[in-house]
Amino acid sequence: xxxxxxxxxxxxxxxxxxxxxxxxxxxxxxxxxxxxxxxxxxxxxxxxxxxxxxxxxxxxxxxxxxxxxxxxxxxxxxxxxxxxxxxxxxxxxxxxxxxxxxxxxxxxxxxxxxxxxxxxxxxxxxxxxxxxxxxxxxxxxxxxxxxxxxxxxxxxxxxxxxxxxxxxxxxxxxxxxxxxxxxxxxxxxxxxxxxxxxxxxxxxx
Amino acid sequence: xxxxxxxxxxxxxxxxxxxxxxxxxxxxxxxxxxxxxxxxxxxxxxxxxxxxxxxxxxxxxxxxxxxxxxxxxxxxxxxxxxxxxxxxxxxxxxxxxxxxxxxxxxxxxxxxxxxxxxxxxxxxxxxxxxxxxxxxxxxxxxxxxxxxxxxxxxxxxxxxxxxxxxxxxxxxxxxxxxxxxxxxxxxxxxxxxxxxxxxxxxxxx
DNA sequence: GTGAAACTTGAGTCAATATTCATATTCGGC
DNA sequence: GCCGAATATGAATATTGACTCAAGTTTCAC
Numbered sequence: 001x002x003x004x005x006x007x008x009x010x011x012x013x014x015x016x017x018x019x020x021x022x023x024x025x026x027x028x029x030x031x032x033x034x035x036x037x038x039x040x041x042x043x044x045x046x047x048x049x050x051x052x053x054x055x056x057x058x059x060x061x062x063x064x065x066x067x068x069x070x071x072x073x074x075x076x077x078x079x080x081x082x083x084x085x086x087x088x089x090x091x092x093x094x095x096x097x098x099x100x101x102x103x104x105x106x107x108x109x110x111x112x113x114x115x116x117x118x119x120x121x122x123x124x125x126x127x128x129x130x131x132x133x134x135x136x137x138x139x140x141x142x143x144x145x146x147x148x149x150x151x152x153x154x155x156x157x158x159x160x161x162x163x164x165x166x167x168x169x170x171x172x173x174x175x176x177x178x179x180x181x182x183x184x185x186x187x188x189x190x191x192x193x194x195x196x197x198x199x200x201x202x203x204x205x
Numbered sequence: 206x207x208x209x210x211x212x213x214x215x216x217x218x219x220x221x222x223x224x225x226x227x228x229x230x231x232x233x234x235x236x237x238x239x240x241x242x243x244x245x246x247x248x249x250x251x252x253x254x255x256x257x258x259x260x261x262x263x264x265x266x267x268x269x270x271x272x273x274x275x276x277x278x279x280x281x282x283x284x285x286x287x288x289x290x291x292x293x294x295x296x297x298x299x300x301x302x303x304x305x306x307x308x309x310x311x312x313x314x315x316x317x318x319x320x321x322x323x324x325x326x327x328x329x330x331x332x333x334x335x336x337x338x339x340x341x342x343x344x345x346x347x348x349x350x351x352x353x354x355x356x357x358x359x360x361x362x363x364x365x366x367x368x369x370x371x372x373x374x375x376x377x378x379x380x381x382x383x384x385x386x387x388x389x390x391x392x393x394x395x396x397x398x399x400x401x402x403x404x405x406x407x408x409x410x
Numbered sequence: 411g412t413g414a415a416a417c418t419t420g421a422g423t424c425a426a427t428a429t430t431c432a433t434a435t436t437c438g439g440c
Numbered sequence: 441g442c443c444g445a446a447t448a449t450g451a452a453t454a455t456t457g458a459c460t461c462a463a464g465t466t467t468c469a470c
Contacts (some may be wrong), residue, residue, distance in 0.1 A: 016446065017437070023447080039330050041246050045428065055449040060429070096408060118330075125244050125327050132386065139382075155407045162379070162390070162398050163407075169378025170371045177344075177370045181337065185367070193367050201406030202360045202368075203301060221416065222467070228417080250458065260419040265459065 024062050026052040036115020040126045074123045077116045078134040095149035096199050104191035106171050110179030139164045229267050231257040241320020245331045279328045282321045283339040300354035301404050309396035311376050315384030344369045
């Protein structure tokens with residue numbers, strides 16, 4: 001949620017002055033709010049420019065279209081989520097701890113930025129290629145971490161990629177249920193309980 | 206995918222003759238295809254009536270609006286998925302087996318009815334109340350099964366509802382990745398590998 | 411067989427809103 | 441303080457597609 005506007009704008013429309021960069025940033029922030037609250041189709045360009053405090057035409061100085069802006073936003077946010085989780089996990093001692101911390105960080109993130117969660121998920125129906133790219137990158141990184149942990153003997157042998165998808169799916173749904181819909185448990189509690197499930201397993205012992 | 210048209214139409218618009226019921230069924234089937242292929246917003250009423258082989262006006266004889274039809278469809282499909290999985294699971298000996306069979310059935314279902322998967326997920330952004338209801342029911346039923354299995358000592362103690370959400374999330378993402386996006390593994394293989402993860406756990410032993 | 415209810419038709423209405431563009435303003439280098 | 445480039449403006453355009461409705465056709469109870 002910090003580096004908005006870097007690679008967001010297509011080459012020929014990129015701002016050339018400080019004023020322009022400021023305007024682009026205002027537009028991206030306004031767009032995140034507008035898309036987050038109203039969804040892609042309900043969102044109106046006039047809504048975005050209104051929130052940003054600029055005229056309608058200004059939008060088209062910097063963006064080709066509503067969809068192009070949306071794509072740029074999804075990429076920004078994909079980056080932001082993955083970075084947020086990766087940073088939180090850095091402090092973890094081993095893989096199981098990393099899972100716990102990463103999941104807690106993810107749930108907390110959905111709680112603090114529900115609009116961001118919504119925008120990424122809606123991309124599935126608005127810009128599917130970007131959506132797939134988001135989860136493919138996420139899964140690929142995840143699988144690498146699992147492979148490394150396996151090599152260190154921290155976790156049992158198993159298929160890295162499939163495990164990554166399973167764990168991501170779990171996280172996304174827990175984020176939706178306990179981060180956005182209801183908050184009857186803290187991020188930490190959700191993470192503890194869920195990671196207990198995947199680390200110890202369901203089987204009675 | 207069989208009982209289309211039962212509670213789908215609002216009272217005052219319900220068909221009163223066999224001809225009418227047939228037309229409603231044709232419309233619902235056409236709508237499932239149109240929405241599945243093009244998504245809610247791209248889908249056009251003329252597209253639906255075209256596929257169904259009826260005139261545009263006929264649509265409004267039986268449905269209040271595009272969105273009302275969409276809601277009806279989501280409810281039908283919610284029912285269909287849950288029923289499909291529940292039936293498959295009936296043959297299972299114990300809970301772990303039920304998990305395996307249920308997941309395989311779910312993946313197979315997404316593979317055979319990708320349009321159905323898409324419609325349910327898109328409901329998140331078109332008819333959120335119906336979407337929530339779908340997963341809340343799914344989770345509630347799932348949690349009941351887990352509680353029963355716990356009582357029988359088939360699985361370790363743990364929080365039923367959270368486990369249900371975690372397992373559902375896992376299933377949905379595995380269905381998306383291995384059922385719809387790519388098919389590099391069979392439904393059975395996906396289910397075996399994923400259920401091994403949740404039954405045995407990640408921890409090295 | 412008949413008449414009213416149920417059903418079907420598709421051209422026309424209408425609102426919404428993404429995008430364009432001609433014009434006006436501001437900026438930064440000199 | 442001047443000039444061309446960069447920005448900003450918002451009224452006008454153009455498309456799209458959901459929904460209406462008045463007029464026709466079919467069904468079926470009697």
